[in-house]
Amino acid sequence: MGFSSPKLAPGRAVGAAADRVLPQFCIQCGTCSVVCPLIEYMDHSPRVLNAMLTAGRHEDVLHSRAIWVCTSCYACTVECPKQLPLTESIYALKRESLRTGTYPRRFITPVLARQFVRFVNRRGRSSEAWLSLSLYLRTRPLQLVRYAPVALRLMLRGRLRLRLDSVRNPAQLRKVLDALDATDVTTTGEHA
Amino acid sequence: MSYAYYPGCSAKGTGRSYEESLRAVFGALGAGLDELHDWNCCGASGFPAVDAAKAAALSARNLALAEDARPGAGPVDVVAPCAGCYRALLKTERALTGGGEMAARVTGALGAAGLRYDGRARARHPLDVLVNDIGLERIAAASVRPLGGLRVACYYGCLLVRPHATFDDQRAPTSMERLLAAAGAEPVEWPMRTRCCGGSCYCGGPLIGALPEATLRLSYRLLKDAQRRGAQAIATVCPLCQFNLEAFQRQMNRTFDEPIDVSVGFFTQLLGTALGLSERALGAQRMLHWRLPDPAAAQGGAHVRA
Numbered sequence: 001m002g003f004s005s006p007k008l009a010p011g012r013a014v015g016a017a018a019d020r021v022l023p024q025f026c027i028q029c030g031t032c033s034v035v036c037p038l039i040e041y042m043d044h045s046p047r048v049l050n051a052m053l054t055a056g057r058h059e060d061v062l063h064s065r066a067i068w069v070c071t072s073c074y075a076c077t078v079e080c081p082k083q084l085p086l087t088e089s090i091y092a093l094k095r096e097s098l099r100t101g102t103y104p105r106r107f108i109t110p111v112l113a114r115q116f117v118r119f120v121n122r123r124g125r126s127s128e129a130w131l132s133l134s135l136y137l138r139t140r141p142l143q144l145v146r147y148a149p150v151a152l153r154l155m156l157r158g159r160l161r162l163r164l165d166s167v168r169n170p171a172q173l174r175k176v177l178d179a180l181d182a183t184d185v186t187t188t189g190e191h192a
Numbered sequence: 193m194s195y196a197y198y199p200g201c202s203a204k205g206t207g208r209s210y211e212e213s214l215r216a217v218f219g220a221l222g223a224g225l226d227e228l229h230d231w232n233c234c235g236a237s238g239f240p241a242v243d244a245a246k247a248a249a250l251s252a253r254n255l256a257l258a259e260d261a262r263p264g265a266g267p268v269d270v271v272a273p274c275a276g277c278y279r280a281l282l283k284t285e286r287a288l289t290g291g292g293e294m295a296a297r298v299t300g301a302l303g304a305a306g307l308r309y310d311g312r313a314r315a316r317h318p319l320d321v322l323v324n325d326i327g328l329e330r331i332a333a334a335s336v337r338p339l340g341g342l343r344v345a346c347y348y349g350c351l352l353v354r355p356h357a358t359f360d361d362q363r364a365p366t367s368m369e370r371l372l373a374a375a376g377a378e379p380v381e382w383p384m385r386t387r388c389c390g391g392s393c394y395c396g397g398p399l400i401g402a403l404p405e406a407t408l409r410l411s412y413r414l415l416k417d418a419q420r421r422g423a424q425a426i427a428t429v430c431p432l433c434q435f436n437l438e439a440f441q442r443q444m445n446r447t448f449d450e451p452i453d454v455s456v457g458f459f460t461q462l463l464g465t466a467l468g469l470s471e472r473a474l475g476a477q478r479m480l481h482w483r484l485p486d487p488a489a490a491q492g493g494a495h496v497r498a
Binding site for chain 2: 041072075120150153180
């Protein structure tokens with residue numbers, strides 16, 4: 001068909017086992033760092049993160065902002081010549097840093113991730129308006145003034161939905177999510 | 193022909209004109225969209241950062257609901273316009289049909305709530321449906337008001353083609369260019385079209401701006417490059433990209449040297465324009481910055497407010 005085939009085999013993108021292969025197979029070529037669009041905002045580049053993991057500096061990686069700057073655009077995953085599931089392993093590191101409380105405390109994205117999960121757990125849906133408002137109030141209330149004009153322009157055009165949506169059957173969704181708590185194999189469980 | 197439709201949160205809020213123009217375009221081409229009953233959040237990129245299995249379960253419930261609404265043995269195509277939702281559904285679909293420990297846990301959790309996913313429901317992006325199901329010939333024939341050589345930069349962003357490319361090339365996709373060319377536009381060559389817009393996709397809402405300075409800079413680079421390549425408009429496939437590229441142009445002009453002035457809309461709005469649909473039907477009045485040269489005024493270069 002002339003289309004390049006996806007690099008990840010079906011099912012490989014999700015799963016804890018795949019996350020662990022990262023350091024020992026990395027050849028330090030730096031392709032991930034070259035294609036990463038957010039590298040200039042990271043404290044360690046993706047290549048250096050891999051080097052740190054190889055060198056046993058796992059703790060430092062968990063404390064880094066870099067993993068929380070990753071927007072999971074998958075550019076590194078697609079370009080990695082060793083086909084390492086880099087983005088998924090950063091997701092796994094994010095989860096571990098939340099679980100172990102080693103995430104950077106003064107950084108916004110871990111707060112956002114948990115806030116978002118709390119929203120979705122409660123209502124089954126997110127709210128752009130209320131989620132961002134609660135996040136700004138929590139982390140940088142003064143910035144609200146800066147974004148007020150954009151918010152107002154959106155509101156005037158009917159693009160700022162203030163109604164809090166919920167799923168109609170929250171009990172069903174609750175059952176699905178609770179069932180996963182029951183089979184969770186991680187020792188400390190996941191915090192939301 | 194009718195598809196199951198998963199809107200996601202942004203299509204009901206900041207990306208409202210995406211839903212409006214999508215429905216209008218599908219309607220004009222005789223394709224139905226049945227909104228999924230009681231859909232829940234896709235999990236975006238926030239949920240997988242906290243709990244991978246629950247993130248998969250969120251999309252699994254949506255896929256199960258889609259199958260439930262269409263009993264039988266045939267495949268159920270779930271159209272998801274937001275690239276983030278599309279990717280979340282696709283990732284889950286692959287994880288659950290691929291087997292393994294996580295698949296077993298999620299399937300078990302669905303069962304606990306009386307739900308079941310058989311692997312019939314599959315994620316489809318409307319771009320894929322328009323190009324590969326409906327077809328460019330039909331679209332060209334239905335384009336009663338062709339775009340008159342409008343120079344469009346087609347922006348795919350990250351998650352439509354990564355990590356899984358399902359209907360187009362991962363590095364050099366062409367579906368949107370071919371589609372809008374069939375509608376009379378003249379796509380510009382734009383290598384940055386799959387580069388991240390700055391990713392507020394963190395958690396299913398573009399307003400959030402987790403790292404505003406990063407988003408501003410990354411989006412500015414995209415806009416500047418598209419503008420230098422002569423683009424009069426940018427077509428997007430994701431409500432978050434659309435928002436990032438559209439909403440902060442004023443701030444960009446205060447922050448960076450090169451002034452930005454490009455219309456940024458959804459690809460469905462441009463296609464709908466060619467199909468002769470009204471501006472209101474396409475949600476054009478909701479845009480912050482949407483000025484297209486009137487194709488009827490031909491080479492005059494007169495800008496009309498659309």
